[in-house]
Amino acid sequence: MKIIALVGSSGFDSGYGHLRRLVSLSSVLGYNNILCLHGNFEETKEFYKVIENSSELNKCKCDRQPDTVIFDSYDTKVLSSLEFENSPKLIQLVDELSPKLWADAYIKASPTRDWRPLNELAQIKEFNNNPILRREFFYNNKNSAHRKDMLNSILVLTGSSNLSKQVLRYLSEISSSYLSGFTFVVATNDEKLGEFSESLGFVIVPYLNDFRTLVNDYRLVLSAGGVTAWELLKLNSNCIILSLADNQNLQLEYLKIHYNIIGLKFDPNNFSLKTELRDAILKSLNPSEVIKVHQSPTIHDGAVDAVDWLKELNYV
Numbered sequence: 350m351k352i353i354a355l356v357g358s359s360g361f362d363s364g365y366g367h368l369r370r371l372v373s374l375s376s377v378l379g380y381n382n383i384l385c386l387h388g389n390f391e392e393t394k395e396f397y398k399v400i401e402n403s404s405e406l407n408k409c410k411c412d413r414q415p416d417t418v419i420f421d422s423y424d425t426k427v428l429s430s431l432e433f434e435n436s437p438k439l440i441q442l443v444d445e446l447s448p449k450l451w452a453d454a455y456i457k458a459s460p461t462r463d464w465r466p467l468n469e470l471a472q473i474k475e476f477n478n479n480p481i482l483r484r485e486f487f488y489n490n491k492n493s494a495h496r497k498d499m500l501n502s503i504l505v506l507t508g509s510s511n512l513s514k515q516v517l518r519y520l521s522e523i524s525s526s527y528l529s530g531f532t533f534v535v536a537t538n539d540e541k542l543g544e545f546s547e548s549l550g551f552v553i554v555p556y557l558n559d560f561r562t563l564v565n566d567y568r569l570v571l572s573a574g575g576v577t578a579w580e581l582l583k584l585n586s587n588c589i590i591l592s593l594a595d596n597q598n599l600q601l602e603y604l605k606i607h608y609n610i611i612g613l614k615f616d617p618n619n620f621s622l623k624t625e626l627r628d629a630i631l632k633s634l635n636p637s638e639v640i641k642v643h644q645s646p647t648i649h650d651g652a653v654d655a656v657d658w659l660k661e662l663n664y665v
Contacts, residue, residue: 351665352383354415355406356431358422360391361509361539365399366576367421370442370458370481370652372403374419377484377656378665385410388427394538398558417664421458423596425450438664442481446596454662456655460603474658478607479651480579485561487650502532503630504567505551506577509542512593512615513573519623520571521549527627531634536563560584569633574600574612582608583648589629591615 355375359368368390375384386406390396400406414435420428421442428450441452444459449467457464457476466473505520507513517535524533535546536556543553557563560580564570570581570588574597581588582604590612592601601612611629616622659665 350381350383351416352411352414353378353665354385354387354411354418354431354433354437356387356418356420356422356428358389358424358427359396359399360389360393363423364508364575365395367423367442368396368399369483369576370421371419372399372406373481373483373652374655375403375406377652382665383410385415387431388422389424395556398538398556401558417659420450420452423448440659440664444596445599454659454664456658458651459600462599472662474655477649477654478647479649479654480576481651481655482576482580482583483558483560484652485559486580486583487653500566500568501530502534502567503528504564504570505533505535505546506556506570506572507535507591507593508573509537509539510593512617513542514545515617516571516591516593516615516626517546517549517551519626521551522623523627523630524550527631528634531568534567569630571630573597578604578610579648582610587633589613589626589633 355371357367357371359365371386378384384406385408413433415433415437417438417440419440423446425448439452440454440456441447441450442456442458443464445461445464447464451467452471454472455466456474458481460476507516520533524531532552534552534554536554537543538556546553561584564584564586570586572578572581572588572590573593574590578590578600590601590604590610592598592614598614601614604610605612611633613625613629656665
């Protein structure tokens with residue numbers, strides 16, 4: 350049994366992908382270890398939604414002397430501010446834009462191209478189509494069998510960044526000009542984003558922890574990249590992935606090559622982007638034109654893979 354501190358950050362600006370990965374890892378680690386969550390987490394409704402089934406994580410049990418620290422954040426100050434009293438093993442979850450950090454081991458949580466470890470002697474777990482997703486995606490692999498080509502609602506999952514709001518403006522214009530027969534629905538627990546979306550004519554629904562239920566009754570899902578993109582692929586959803594942050598650009602390239610998705614890099618300086626987004630939506634709504642998401646290569650369980658690897662290193 351090990352005492353493990355899960356360290357990260359989350360909030361409206363940084364999103365909740367890092368937190369969701371840590372919570373997913375905790376579900377696999379929790380059988381034989383003592384776990385607690387540390388870092389800079391904005392206490393939003395979304396934060397409490399993510400940890401609602403893991404609330405015990407929010408209570409410190411390591412007494413600042415963990416055996417192992419698993420770190421997932423772009424903000425290294427979160428880690429340095431904790432001042433652990435011992436010298437725990439440090440594991441960093443990384444993607445293409447992760448900060449340089451000396452660690453005992455690195456786990457690639459998404460595809461990388463230029464990222465290099467600061468500790469060149471450390472063990473590295475390579476990414477192999479094994480993102481760390483919410484546990485529900487590996488407990489039940491059945492998808493709804495009803496015909497989605499009869500549905501007339503489109504779900505939008507783009508977060509609350511400034512770029513996200515520009516996407517919503519584009520979608521409002523596209524909806525009124527080309528898709529008046531469809532209802533655009535924004536899923537969010539952010540009250541300000543909800544008010545902004547309603548002002549553009551969108552319907553608002555809560556962003557549920559039960560992601561399968563959330564996306565099930567929509568003809569198409571428009572989503573930002575990151576962990577959510579992998580979750581939509583796992584469910585074989587008809588989706589368009591938008592890269593709304595620099596750390597999503599490489600993922601978008603990877604998913605286009607390996608899974609044949611429809612994806613767009615959102616660049617505010619690309620004046621044809623609204624037209625490209627309109628064309629992508631119209632194509633995705635046409636049953637004869639829909640690009641089927643390939644199930645090969647298979648999406649593996651990254652949380653289980655990561656924990657098994659750390660066990661071999663005797664870090665957990």
